[in-house]
Amino acid sequence: MALLEVEDLILSFSGLQVIRELGFQVAEGSIASLIGPNGAGKTSVFNCLTGFYRPGSGRITFAGASIIGHKPHRITRAGMARTFQNLRLFRSMTVLDNVMSGMHCRTSAGAFGAVFQTRNQRREEELIREVSEECLGFVGLLEQKNRRADTLAYGDQRRVEWARALATRPKLLLLDEPAAGLNHDEKQELIGLIQRIRDERGVTILLIEHDMGLVMKVSEKITVIDYGAKIAEGTAEEVQNDPRVIEAYLGTDEEELV
């Protein structure tokens, strides 16, 4: 069954169509990728899915319900978490505090609970801490939990973002260029991590990525877009041999070679 279903999605910025009648599906429990040359509209698709952009028309169905027009925080609460292409950590806060933000949408204590430290509030605080530490342990950063987020190495900051997204207890995790800026070893670890997130935690994954090696290795299904429209879809092998994909990536001189 498809966990995420996108149909006829159109997004325009002042008359320019960035996404053109795009449709694709992500099956529950799968690892899927969305690829395409620079400027193809991949991040725009993510921003539509997570509620940061409001598409002009089309349908987005997540876990059986339409999420179009919903605010980002509601979509996260519905079970779709994301990471950002450029790191968006809460820089001056500790690693643990960063990850604890993910549990915000799974808890409810308010001002009253905070001031009187009701039993419910204390139980929640404990739960938030437990889940956050578990997520940090999962990405292998538990020993760094009390450090300021911006004092960590770049690769570790990325992991904080993953832990933070996992702490929202998502059904679907959207990774926006997770390998950007990582060295070879870190990329190998990333592949392992993506598979572990799916296998051990049952989280469906959709990623955008430039690194073709990583995409081909990890994805079970790949959707290729160019100029905002789908040009191919299938397994790594099918996509690699598709003439339209080859043309999109290699076709004209000014396009980036991959």
Next chain:
Amino acid sequence: MAAPRIPVFRLSRMQRTLLLAALAAIGLLIPLAANNYVLEVLTNAWFYAILCLGLNIVVGYAGLLDLGYAAFFAVGAYTTGILSSQYGINFWLTIPVAVACSMLAGLIIGGPTLRLRSDYLAIVTLGFGEIVRIIARNLDITGGASGLIGIDRPSILGLELSKGIHFYYVFLLLAMLACFVSFRLQHSRLGRAWHYVREDEDAAEAMGIDRVAVKLQAYVIGAMFGGVAGCFFAAKMTAISPETFTFAQSVLILLGVVMGGMGKIPGVIVGAFALVLFPEVFRSMGSMRMLIFGIVMLGIMLYRPEGIWPQRSGTGER
């Protein structure tokens, strides 16, 4: 690289409790050794500490620039003033009404404007502050430009609060309560949410935090602090007039928060005290003292833009 850090004395929980107890004891015992003048000044300092702590929730925790905070203080003071002087209602019963009114004022001004990014918010709050003052100046029920007189003094267990020392203790206790509430809020799910929103609104939103709701809560809770301070202000002065709630008053409160160190409770209290004590200590210099006050503030902002109170170092233990 991180900016050079000033070493901070890290206290254990035990030491911190002892230190707080010692400070509280000093605060409680000072009136025994102080004359009326000193007592009055210190009462005023505690009063500003409450207002600054309230504004700190909005500015320091949630990162919203509010240039009209005096409006909430005015709503509290006028609610108590009107109910007490015109309808003869007991002071203690006016407090819940005043709290409700100031929270409502927070909702009315915050609801539509908190969707804006912070610069616009500053302008709207500035306008709101002026609107409240001008309304108070022009309505009959608020006594017009001359304000309200004959506000009842409150009494506790038959003791009428009328002397300076009574109000010293009232404001000291309120300030302690404000510290306690601020501390609990800061280290809670809501306090963290304010911090997330302050650092990166989009990332906070992506983590499932409703930024408008979270900001609105900061606004309403800040308004509540101002409202309560206003009630007791009205009771202490027994008379209020619109000229107490000017733009300059809002700026002064903001100054205390920024100067002491936004988002840090001890810093905000130090800021409030600096605000009140500095002009008093240098009273002998006449009107020159405001000039020096200005220069000192400039110096603080140039050399310690984070405020007087030192920044917590990176490990984040608390």
